Amino acid sequence: MTFLLSGTHGTVRAGEVAHAFDDARDATHAVRESGPEGGVVGAISFAPGSPDALWQVGSLARTDEPLIGTGPLSRRWEVAEWVPAAATHRSRVERVVERIRSGEADKVVLARAVELVADRPVEIDAVAAALAGTNTDHNAFATDLSAAGADQTGRWLVGASPELLVRKVGDRVYCRPFAGSAARQPDPDGDAAAAEGLARSVKDQREHRFVVEYLASVLTPLCTRLDYPRTPELRCTGEIWHLATPFVGTLRDPSITALDLALALHPTPAICGTPTRAAAAIIAEVEEPRGFYAGTVGWCDAQGDGEWMVAIRCAELRADRRTARAWAGGGIVAESDPDAEVDETTAKFATVMRALGGLGVSVGG
């Protein structure tokens, strides 16, 4: 296996690899040349300068059913290192709030990571099955990062992203950006109150609006018709409530491919910020390199149809299959509270940790 993506629209698995691309721009030309059953699959990194990991494949196996999956892996994971510790993340958020208030940007998404070590190695297929089986939408992806260069040999990006960057079917384009989050609560009343609070939160609505305005500005010139609701809807994973806006458009030029659309849209303010350039510069200055986290993972067939998910709720698994780095982030705006932002990352780590089998220590770090 090189690539697997499962979700509500079914499961896609890639067959035999023909070529590897470490630059997504080169892979755009390969889409049409991959044979009638083939296509391009893989991961596009967060930052424009860092290598991508795309594969031209001779066949794509598609089913309408998501991967049902299994329960969590029976592994115990220990934290080797927080990158950075919660206190450092908190002070980064504090400093970025000040920079936003002084006008440097409107929104910046800040993330942190955790280095994990398992008691025994894991198998990629088993990780994908555990990811798919531990969330209600059966979201899961697993993609081989070896195409990104020698230092990535044997590494995989695995995750369970609930956020669709773009899906293209014929002349239709669909996006469903997320932004604005609240942790789920164990008791039903508390959980309903968390959802209601999120829907009414002025701060989260503002955070969300930056993403909607960005998506609309990229998609409008590409579409003859574009529909999306004025008010975001609530969507949830097992851990988090989100504000989401579903977009449906009719493409002016249906020959544009799903990969072209993913490249046109990435990075959105859901994982980077607003304005894009200013936010990306702040992220590059204050964070450790993200690699493939907050990039995009997906597939595009020879007809140009395909689906790309935002690479969040994910981890990079090393060649030893025992060490991994997981990431979680959140959008920062002028009204953000640093403590709440640290808690939001902690809640987001839980998606991947639950599937991997859980931590031997608390995830809060």
Ligand SMILES: C=C(O[C@@H]1C=C(C(=O)O)C=C[C@H]1O)C(=O)O
């Ligand atoms: C950045 C992440 O999530 C993104 C940020 C969100 C937010 O700021 O509310 C919500 C969903 C995602 O678009 C992540 O999960 O790491």
